[in-house]
Amino acid sequence: xxxxxxxxxxxxxxxxxxxxxxxxxxxxxxxxxxxxxxxxxxxxxxxxxxxxxxxxxxxxxxxxxxxxxxxxxxxxxxxxxxxxxxxxxxxxxxxxxxxxxxxxxxxxxxxxxxxxxxxxxxxxxxxxxxxxxxxxxxxxxxxxxxxxxxxxxxxxxxxxxxxxxxxxxxxxxxxxxxxxxxxxxxxxxxxxxxxxxxxxxxxxxxxxxxxxxxxxxxxxxxxxxxxxxxxxxxxxxxxxxxxxxxxxxxxxxxxxxxxxxxxxxxxxxxxxxxxxxxxxxxxxxxxxxxxxxxxxxxxxxxxxxxxxxxxxxxxxxxxxxxxxxxxxxxxxxxxxxxxxxxxxxxxxxxxxxxxxxxxxxxxxxxxxxxxxxxxxxxxx
Ligand SMILES: [Zn+2]
Numbered sequence: 001x002x003x004x005x006x007x008x009x010x011x012x013x014x015x016x017x018x019x020x021x022x023x024x025x026x027x028x029x030x031x032x033x034x035x036x037x038x039x040x041x042x043x044x045x046x047x048x049x050x051x052x053x054x055x056x057x058x059x060x061x062x063x064x065x066x067x068x069x070x071x072x073x074x075x076x077x078x079x080x081x082x083x084x085x086x087x088x089x090x091x092x093x094x095x096x097x098x099x100x101x102x103x104x105x106x107x108x109x110x111x112x113x114x115x116x117x118x119x120x121x122x123x124x125x126x127x128x129x130x131x132x133x134x135x136x137x138x139x140x141x142x143x144x145x146x147x148x149x150x151x152x153x154x155x156x157x158x159x160x161x162x163x164x165x166x167x168x169x170x171x172x173x174x175x176x177x178x179x180x181x182x183x184x185x186x187x188x189x190x191x192x193x194x195x196x197x198x199x200x201x202x203x204x205x206x207x208x209x210x211x212x213x214x215x216x217x218x219x220x221x222x223x224x225x226x227x228x229x230x231x232x233x234x235x236x237x238x239x240x241x242x243x244x245x246x247x248x249x250x251x252x253x254x255x256x257x258x259x260x261x262x263x264x265x266x267x268x269x270x271x272x273x274x275x276x277x278x279x280x281x282x283x284x285x286x287x288x289x290x291x292x293x294x295x296x297x298x299x300x301x302x303x304x305x306x307x308x309x310x311x312x313x314x315x316x317x318x319x320x321x322x323x324x325x326x327x328x329x330x331x332x333x334x335x336x337x338x339x340x341x342x343x344x345x346x347x348x349x350x351x352x353x354x355x356x357x358x359x360x361x362x363x364x365x366x367x368x369x370x371x372x373x374x375x376x377x378x379x380x
Contacts, residue, residue, distance in 0.1 A: 049305040052086040052267050053243035058233055059213065060249035061095030061204070062225045064272060067104045069293050071204050075211030077292050078248065078271065084301035085244045085267065091213045092232055094225040100217060101201045111197065118145050135191045151195055159188045223253070230257050237264055247283075250274045258282040267308060271297075284308065 057078060066074035075091075082088050103111075120126045121143040131140040132147040136155050141147040162181050169177045198206065205215045218224040229249075234257065236242045245261050247254055250272035259282060261268050270283040271292055280286035285304045291297040 049302065049309045051084075051305065052308070054090075054241060055082050055086040055088045055244040055246060056090035056233070056236055056242045057082050057088060057092070057213075057246045058229050058248065059091075059093035059208075060225060060229055060247070060251055060254075061093050061099050061208075063249045063251045064289065065095070065099060065102070065104075065204070068106045071202075071207035072211050074293065075208050075213055077295065077298075078246075079212065081271075081287065081292055081297045081301050082244075082246045082269075084298060085246075085269065085305060089241070090236060091211075092216065092229070093208050093213045094216045094218055094229045094232075095204075096218050096220045096225055098220065099225075100205050102204075103202050107202045114144070118143065121145070135194075136187060148195060151191070155188055155191070156196075159185065159192075226251060226253050230254065233257050234260070237261060237266065242266055244269065246271065247279070248272070248289075250277055250279065252278050254279055255282055269304075 059078075079088055079091065117126070121128065122145055127142065128144075131142050132144055133140055134147060134150060134155075136151070139150065141150065162185055166174065166177055166181065193203070205217070208215050216228060218228050230253075233242075233245060233247075237245075237260070242261075244267040245258075246269045247258065248271040255278050258268050258270070258279060262282070262284070268283040268285075270277075270279045270286040271289060272279060272286070273289050274280065275288065285301075285308075287297040287300065291300065
């Protein structure tokens with residue numbers, strides 16, 4: 001009996017049942033529960049694993065740009081995976097000047113092809129199957145260049161005017177104006193994104209912002225993005241604002257900050273392409289960039305979360321011997337038993353015997369036989 005009680009991991013006063021035997025009852029479930037087993041989800045776990053809490057995504061864009069994958073979609077998929085672990089409260093991305101101005105080869109190739117097509121259309125060598133439609137005003141054009149010129153001359157100018165009107169308005173008037181113009185401005189932005197070539201790079205920063213990331217450009221000094229990202233992570237850890245840290249990088253320099261996070265009992269997830277990288281070995285879990293993009297990581301995240309839950313339960317069950325604490329617990333236990341009258345004691349044990357009933361405690365001669373295949377012989 002005392003051996004079991006030493007395992008108590010929930011302070012007596014705070015246990016959900018307020019029953020001093022609660023830890024013992026929990027052990028009965030774990031130890032003898034029908035189809036239990038620590039790894040499996042039995043009836044005492046909900047089918048959905050408990051989420052970790054506040055999640056932060058830290059994206060080292062210098063090291064892991066989305067490149068061939070459209071930045072907005074990449075960011076949304078990353079966010080979805082992170083959201084499997086808890087509530088995503090921080091999404092930050094850091095890179096230097098070059099990363100934002102870089103144009104990936106795939107995008108460069110697409111642009112080259114579009115330019116060649118435009119030239120053929122202008123010389124009337126080819127004709128599009130369907131005319132190009134301006135999705136702001138509905139006008140149709142037979143060449144892409146004409147559509148772009150129209151868009152810039154009419155709609156881009158309109159947008160500039162709206163922005164300057166907003167800039168000059170103040171206070172309540174500004175809020176009203178913003179509300180009036182918001183639909184038109186949003187429509188313009190959506191169409192412009194499709195038909196205009198981004199002014200800087202391939203629109204990495206704007207696309208990530210649209211997906212909800214805070215995007216920061218750092219100086220071009222080596223390690224500037226790493227330092228900024230690391231400081232941000234440590235700052236949020238110090239403020240105890242994080243329970244799960246998702247790092248998008250393959251940079252070995254982040255090993256220390258991951259170790260620090262684990263020391264502070266945070267869950268850590270690394271997204272990178274180096275499968276046996278030092279970062280992934282440090283983290284609680286890891287995904288490749290490909291898994292994120294293909295959507296496999298989202299399903300895997302649920303399994304990972306279940307594993308974390310199981311691990312946490314086992315961790316709480318672990319017995320650590322602390323002489324002073326043990327002595328205190330026995331004193332409390334003794335006083336509880338001494339102060340309760342016999343009737344109360346019966347109640348305590350009733351709760352426990354209910355639990356025993358639940359786990360099918362039968363006399364040994366009624367226990368199920370292991371050999372089910374042998375037909376029962378009638379007694380003569
Ligand atoms: Zn138009």
